[in-house]
Amino acid sequence: MKTIKILGTGCANCRNTYQLVEEVARAKGVEIALEKIEDLQQIMAHGVMSTPGVVIDGKVVHAGGVPARAKVEGWFA
Numbered sequence: 001m002k003t004i005k006i007l008g009t010g011c012a013n014c015r016n017t018y019q020l021v022e023e024v025a026r027a028k029g030v031e032i033a034l035e036k037i038e039d040l041q042q043i044m045a046h047g048v049m050s051t052p053g054v055v056i057d058g059k060v061v062h063a064g065g066v067p068a069r070a071k072v073e074g075w076f077a
Contacts, residue, residue: 003033007043007053014052016066021054024069030076
């Protein structure tokens with residue numbers, strides 16, 4: 001199971017990223033533990049200065065803007 005954190009303060013892009021990751025994982029049949037981090041100190045602790053950020057198993061894989069669906073699908077390949 002992949003542990004995924006969506007880093008963001010709750011803006012529309014952050015919510016859309018959360019939904020996109022959840023939707024792609026479900027479509028691919030991948031079991032994930034999805035968490036939303038809104039605390040700025042926790043976000044900055046990951047080195048993310050531009051949200052939304054996506055962290056998979058402790059590694060930042062995306063920051064700034066909603067990722068393309070193809071990019072998200074690649075995370076679950």
